Amino acid sequence: MKELMEPIRTLVDFRRGVVNPDRVIERKTSDMQGMYVDELALKKLLSQGNPFIYQIREVNIPQETGHIIYSTTIIYPGKVGQEYFMTKGHFHAKEGTAEIYFCLEGEGYLLMQTRQGRVSAIHMKPGVLGYIPPYWGHRTINTGNKEFVFLTLFPGDAGHNYQIIQKCGFAKIMVEEDGRAVLKDNPKYTPLNG
Amino acid sequence: MKELMEPIRTLVDFRRGVVNPDRVIERKTSDMQGMYVDELALKKLLSQGNPFIYQIREVNIPQETGHIIYSTTIIYPGKVGQEYFMTKGHFHAKEGTAEIYFCLEGEGYLLMQTRQGRVSAIHMKPGVLGYIPPYWGHRTINTGNKEFVFLTLFPGDAGHNYQIIQKCGFAKIMVEEDGRAVLKDNPKYTPLNG
Numbered sequence: 588m589k590e591l592m593e594p595i596r597t598l599v600d601f602r603r604g605v606v607n608p609d610r611v612i613e614r615k616t617s618d619m620q621g622m623y624v625d626e627l628a629l630k631k632l633l634s635q636g637n638p639f640i641y642q643i644r645e646v647n648i649p650q651e652t653g654h655i656i657y658s659t660t661i662i663y664p665g666k667v668g669q670e671y672f673m674t675k676g677h678f679h680a681k682e683g684t685a686e687i688y689f690c691l692e693g694e695g696y697l698l699m700q701t702r703q704g705r706v707s708a709i710h711m712k713p714g715v716l717g718y719i720p721p722y723w724g725h726r727t728i729n730t731g732n733k734e735f736v737f738l739t740l741f742p743g744d745a746g747h748n749y750q751i752i753q754k755c756g757f758a759k760i761m762v763e764e765d766g767r768a769v770l771k772d773n774p775k776y777t778p779l780n781g
Numbered sequence: 782m783k784e785l786m787e788p789i790r791t792l793v794d795f796r797r798g799v800v801n802p803d804r805v806i807e808r809k810t811s812d813m814q815g816m817y818v819d820e821l822a823l824k825k826l827l828s829q830g831n832p833f834i835y836q837i838r839e840v841n842i843p844q845e846t847g848h849i850i851y852s853t854t855i856i857y858p859g860k861v862g863q864e865y866f867m868t869k870g871h872f873h874a875k876e877g878t879a880e881i882y883f884c885l886e887g888e889g890y891l892l893m894q895t896r897q898g899r900v901s902a903i904h905m906k907p908g909v910l911g912y913i914p915p916y917w918g919h920r921t922i923n924t925g926n927k928e929f930v931f932l933t934l935f936p937g938d939a940g941h942n943y944q945i946i947q948k949c950g951f952a953k954i955m956v957e958e959d960g961r962a963v964l965k966d967n968p969k970y971t972p973l974n975g
Contacts, residue, residue: 591895591899591914591915591916591917592914592915593901593914594891594893594901594903594911594912594913594914594917595911595912595914596903596904596909596910596911596912597909597910597911597912598908598909598910599883599908599909599910600908601907601908646912648879648912652877653875653877653878653879653915653936654879654914654915655849655879655880655881655912655934655935655936657881657910657912681847683846683847684847685842685847685848685849685937686849687849687851687934689793689883689932697788699788701785705785707787707788709788709790710790713795714792714793714794714795715790715791715792715793716790716791716792716793716851716932717788717789717790717791718788718789718790718791718840718842718849718851719788720785720786720787720788720789720848721785721786721847721848722785723785723788738883738910740849740881740934741849742847742849742936743879
């Protein structure tokens with residue numbers, strides 16, 4: 588019989604995320620090329636030190652059916668042109684799997700999209716839990732002026748598909764207009780079957 | 782094609798749990814008969830108004846593969862004799878599924894046990910996330926003097942098996958001794974194959 592896995596105790600700082608992660612993934616401005624409308628603004632940021640956009644703090648959980656993988660994400664405050672700092676966004680490789688985002692600190696949006704281009708957005712603040720049903724791609728955006736921190740959880744066998752978003756983009760972008768976050772059509776969006 | 786499920790926004794008050802649950806489950810002292818060592822103390826509590834032991838605030842999520850079901854639990858402070866207020870505890874019907882408990886408020890223990898009677902305990906305080914691997918039964922215990930509040934998450938197809946715990950009990954109990962929480966052998970424990 589297979590050896591049973593031992594329980595894990597993870598300490599999460601509500602302001603900084605997982606305290607002792609097994610792995611830290613950091614995304615800099617250079618990792619986000621092609622994802623923002625304003626390419627000149629992105630180039631300018633690159634020349635100004637290529638700042639970090641977000642950081643994921645992961646815990647080792649088996650990528651297998653029956654497990655729930657969890658990590659915390661910090662998105663730093665900032666903009667590329669008028670667009671706020673955000674994650675790359677993805678669908679799941681096994682698309683019939685959900686994901687949960689639970690906000691601990693800061694504020695922002697959980698932006699979701701179906702393969703057909705239907706969009707839904709949830710405003711996140713501490714205590715807001717966003718449930719991403721199966722088949723919805725998703726991205727998070729920091730629209731506040733401090734770090735946006737949240738816990739994410741998804742089935743162990745979900746996997747990631749970044750290609751759809753890299754190819755098509757999201758149908759909507761979140762931009763600052765007159766000091767407010769506004770959802771607008773993405774001029775660079777290419778529908779999947781378009 | 783099956784209609785896609787819409788995203789859900791759930792507000793969680795870190796001190797009280799899910800603000801607008803679809804369903805509230807309340808367990809009173811009378812629901813816990815047979816689960817405590819000190820049966821006289823339990824009878825006395827019943828005669829003193831049958832107080833609530835814990836409350837679960839649930840959100841409607843499909844009980845299907847690929848989903849993640851979530852809810853919050855509040856365990857009230859108190860004791861039955863020397864034993865602290867606690868949940869009934871359960872295994873999953875589909876035993877190869879994990880569960881996550883994330884503490885928001887108060888303190889207590891996440892007590893886990895295998896079918897073979899091996900025990901593990903995690904001390905919970907705000908920010909502690911306990912990962913219950915597949916095949917481990919689990920119960921939570923409020924060892925503090927205020928409400929112990931946590932978020933729970935498990936795969937949509939996990940299901941519940943309360944029978945094993947009802948029949949065997951847990952191998953360990955958490956009792957107050959000299960003002961401290963102490964894990965001791967449960968004199969009423971009956972091993973599954975015993």
